[in-house]
Amino acid sequence: MTIDLTKTPLENAAFQVAHEFGHVFGLWRVHQREDRDNWFYFDCKNLVGYERTKIEVERDGRVTMDQVCDSPFLSYKYGFLAAAWSKHDYVDDKDWQWRLHTGPFDVKSIV
Numbered sequence: 001m002t003i004d005l006t007k008t009p010l011e012n013a014a015f016q017v018a019h020e021f022g023h024v025f026g027l028w029r030v031h032q033r034e035d036r037d038n039w040f041y042f043d044c045k046n047l048v049g050y051e052r053t054k055i056e057v058e059r060d061g062r063v064t065m066d067q068v069c070d071s072p073f074l075s076y077k078y079g080f081l082a083a084a085w086s087k088h089d090y091v092d093d094k095d096w097q098w099r100l101h102t103g104p105f106d107v108k109s110i111v
Contacts (some may be wrong), residue, residue, distance in 0.1 A: 044069035044082050053080040 044050060044065070054065050056078055068074045068082060075083035 042085055044085070047081050047085075049080055053078050 050065075053068060057063060057065050057068055063074055068078055068080060070082075070086065072083035072086040075081070075086065
């Protein structure tokens, strides 16, 4: 677990700390569940830094913004927050967290 408050606006610091402690206590990211699209719509264009990243991606010319929004690896490469919303596993392609996370969807979760 890493809590880097230099990358978090001060007004979000308490939320960020509570969020990370949620992981310490075993909570999973509900917004990254495989079935999350049944519960809400994710629009990558609404993330902070989208326009800056889009300019960089277009200048680079190797991938599209759709790919960056979908891939945690590309998102990290461009320093973009979309990785936090990806439905793909961060470590490998085994989708282990989706198999383990089968409980009800918690619409009030902070994790």
